[in-house]
Amino acid sequence: MQSKTLKVHPDDNIAVALTTLAKDAVISNGLGEIILQETIPAKHKFALNDLQQGDDVIMYGVLVGKAIKAISKGGLITTANIKHAANTYTLKERNTQWNKPDILKWQQRTFMGYHRADGSVGTANHWLIIPMVFCENKNVDALQEALLKALGYKKSRSRYELITESLVAQYRLGRTADEILNNVIAIEENTDTHKKIFPDIDGIKILNHTLGCAGTKDDTTALCGLLAGYITHPNVAGATVLSLGCQNAQLAILEEEIYKRDKQFSKPLFLLEQQKIGNETKMLEQATRQTFAGLMQANECKREPASLNKLCIGLECGGSDGFSGITANPAVGHVADIIVALGGAVVLSEFPELCGVEQNLSDRCVDDATAEKFMHLMRTYNERAKAVGSGFDSNPSAGNIRDGLITDAMKSAGAAKKGGSSPVTDVLDYPGKITKPGLNLLCTPGSDIESTTAEVAAGANLVLFTTGLGTPTGNPVTPVIKISTNTTLYNKMNDIIDINTGTIVDGKETVEQAGERIFEYIIKVASGEVQAKANATNHDDFIPWKRGISL
Structure with missing residues (x-):
């Protein structure tokens, strides 16, 4: 019988309910006999012994809180009875021993990647269009839109445009608002994508943001360093950068950050400054021509075998x-x-x-x-x-x-x-x-x-992204593999989640077995054999950290 509770570490004084446990239920699977004082929802914790006000609350073998009132053995752990607490830390002796796994079956394995001049290997091959300041976001959008349609990266009409067209037709037939809300809309999958002109370019991606001007010097340097990290990234073939000209985030700072990261940088890179060029139309025409030439060069890079290291x-x-x-x-x-x-x-x-x-x-x-x-x-x-x-x-x-x-x-x-x-x-x-x-x-x-x-x-x-509640987060240039912590979530949101590890709680596999299953999936995504769902659904999320603001 699959266990209904888990004590994660021998030193813990709370345990996790793996399924919802009823009040007065008796728990006796190696934890001693515990009568639950209240219903314990799945994922929540309960006390393994009586806790007094001020007592440490231990989970994973570390301090995770302090009791702010007495908690009975079998009582639910909540924000009403414990508060955050953590151990202090200091410099101690090195402890670098670790549980090195058996890797024999992967030592000769490879993935199919894009080899770069700096020795790195990409799992994708993208072209970037980047604004140095938020003032250029509109121009960046216009440039990307023109290129996506003409080069075969975008369907002429999305599913939601087709739905809207159907709703317009119903409206013209005199349907009421209630009828429009309740009628089933039959939409055939739109397959009118043109064949890609550059088959070895995975995408043309933009990095729109709200920064670049009126920030601190540190903000400016951090933004330029972040953008340089993307331009020099192994998944990026080249970039077109649009600058207004008067902002704090100057092209010269960006170039300095690029060469900090890659002293022999040789990817195609086009830097355009609107206030120097003058006419906006002229700048975008020049950017379009240069980007197309860069794509021609970038398309010459093909996937080749690469070591898993x-x-x-x-x-x-x-x-x-x-x-x-x-x-x-x-x-x-x-x-x-x-x-x-x-x-x-x-x-x-x-x-x-x-x-x-x-x-x-x-x-x-x-x-x-x-x-x-x-x-x-x-x-x-x-x-x-x-x-x-x-x-x-x-x-x-x-x-x-x-x-x-x-x-x-x-x-x-x-x-x-x-x-x-x-x-x-x-x-x-x-x-x-x-x-x-x-x-x-x-x-x-x-x-x-x-x-x-x-x-x-x-x-x-490549990014491994675990979630228990569900999130569509992705990234413009790197595959983001979503991994659910529980089977219920996977079944509900498997349009954006790749892998389920709720199988561990369900008793169907061990942590190690789930990990090896994830690793095999990584090799397929890295080789371009499988597309991560976040990327297939175009979740291209990009938010620079404005330091000191968010946790």
């Missing part, structure tokens, strides 16, 4: 729930360990969601300097957040709390499982670039789109 995987979560830390996140952690063992790189970000596990991560850093950098970034970020009336303890969203993540430390202890068990080889500040194989830590907010945006800028050529 060329994979650089972003580890991300969003819309997390009470199962995230026991299904999808540890399964992704197993994938991370496989990739590191093969010589590849992974990047764990979302620093507000590492609150409470700082000691473990700092101990795993390969040297003292790396550990000190991580601790410094964590403390500085938290202090800045507190200075504007918040703190890491404010990170959990309403949805997180509703589905069992009561404190930030509880959320963090589960979120950190995505990083696996390998040593931390490097710590990067935003918007840094990954230069070392192994587990990298990147300072970003917990906001999933801002964090994913940053992981890709750092070099992630």
